[in-house]
Amino acid sequence: MQLTLSFLALASLLSFTNASPVPDPAAMSQYGCSLWGTTTLVVTRTITKSSTATSTPGAVLAVSSSHSSVPTTTSHTSTVVSSTAHPTSTVKVVTPTTSSSTPAATKVTSVAPLKNKKGLSFNNVAATTPFVNSASWAYNWDKVPGGTLSKNFLYVPMLWGADSGHTANWISTATTAIANGAEYLLGFNEPDLSSQSNLTPAQAAAAWKTYMQPFAGKVKLISPAITNGFSTTAPLMGTPWMDAFLAACTGCTIDGIAMHIYDSATNVAYYKNYITSIGTKYGKPVWVTEFGASGTTAQQQTFLETMLPFLDNLSSVQAYAYFGDLSGILVNSDNSISPLGQTYASA
Secondary structure, eight states: OOOOOOEEEOSOOTTSOTTSOOOOTTTTTTTTOOSBSSOOEEEOSSOOTTOEEEOOSOEEEEEEEOOOOOSSOOOEEEEEEEEEOOOOOEEEOOOOOOOOOOOOOOEEOOOOOOSOSEEEEESOGGGGGGGTTTOOEEEOSSSSOSSOOOTTSEEOOBOOOSSHHHHTTHHHHHHHHHHTTOOEEEOOBOTTSTTTTOOOHHHHHHHHHHHTGGGBTTBEEEEEEEOSOOBSSSSOBSHHHHHHHHHHOTTOEEOEEEEEEEEETTOHHHHHHHHHHHHHHHOSOEEEEEEEEESOHHHHHHHHHHHHHHHHHOTTEEEEEEEEESBTTTBOTTSOBOHHHHHHHHO
16 A cells, blocks of 8 residues: 655744744745645655745645545645735655555643653654654554564554544554564654544544544554644634534543644744643643644755654653654655654764
């Protein structure tokens, strides 16, 4: 089966105070999407580092590429959602893709510690090899790793969505994973985006009770991963979606909050404020299961050199994974470590 990957970039986070940094209009220039305008980009499994796109004016509420793990093949699409006036920007389009095979009122609990917080988001097991001595956990938006993953990594299965393609065999597969040492399960991927798992809070709560809650007390259950978008009207996005999900999921065990964030490598204060705000708001360990920053390689390296120590020292953050352990980002086409990957491994 092919496995898709996702990411989100945000143009305006309305929940922040006026003093808080907001997403940069030039963000996501290197991660497969144009932030500004109404362009729709198709993300395939080929890195096209040389391609460029000029966006039309417009401030985008959200941008995402799809991560899906439905059997056989799935697509990666990057969709620009909702726009208002903003300057035109030119962006490089990077389309990270590889393939992976697979077999077929809220309770607050503590989360067991990992060896360290640093993780990997991958879809090719071979790409994890350069990080066996620096990262402690890994996931691939799927139930199984699709290959032999080093025992240096704690593999974290994910129930990507609530459709039958993802829920089929989930209970048995997760049960086997737990028997083999899994300690965490990740919930739905970006349910607040129509291009992703696309669930209302009520739908997600119902699916959680059926497919995730049976594992409460056996492993730690990490919430659906919200984007850093924001909408208080239907369809809800970002923290309003999470608020409604937690309210709807009565009797559910949620051991940690998963979130994604994308913006410019130069907008570090926004990342720090937003991630900190999630921990403060929900009072639970935070899993930053996707984050990425647009910019030159040097800018991204500087970003990681600043952000990784911050995340390591922020007590509310339990785990993080940069997007992504993919050809053209943290590794090269031959799965050797890239310059950015070297920074991620050592920072």
